[in-house]
Amino acid sequence: MRILYRLRQFWRTLPVKLDPRELEQAKVRLTSAQWELFEQLQMGEKRHALAMLHQLLEEGEQQPDLLVATLLHDAGKLRYPLSPLERAMIVLAEAVVPARVRNWGSLPDGGFESLPRWRKAFVVAEHHASWGADLAHMAGVSPLAETLIREHHHPQALSTVGEGSSLLRKLWAVDNQS
Secondary structure, three states: OOOHHHHHHHHHHOOOOOOOOHHHHHEEEEEEEHHHHHHOHHHHHHHHHHHHHHHHOOOOOOHHHHHHHHHOHHHHHHHHOOHHHHHHHHHHHHOOOHHHHHHHHHOOEEEEEEOOOHHHHHHHHHHHHHHHHHHHHHOOOOOOHHHHHOOOHHHHHHHHHHHHHHHHHHHHHHHHHH
């Protein structure tokens, strides 16, 4: 199942013109600073976010913080855009050696820039949610949207999100389906 999900992600990285109607649905939900952040995303992240937004809207979802978080949840990947090969490497490693993936994803004392290229991909996979929340905060998202972005890969966060826990569940579900 995870491999099919990643194959769809790879397909989304191919250069295809985005649907102007979907872009408009996204743009009306974001401030100009948030839209500028969204515009910087790689094609694959944009298509993924738009697919998630479409699914939520089809389900009748209108909660503004969830929709903003949906559009910006992968903004942390802007720090180091991943190639399709790096994405595949992460997926394969997660399937074969998940404990090592967590270790490879840790930030060493020397910082991100000191890492070899192959390790940077794992660090991005591990830390993009936190980095994205910081970028979204600077773009003026609400505290709830920021929390949803920060915790979108951390199931243990449900107890700390409070009233946003049902929104976080929705974000996880749509992120793993789109």
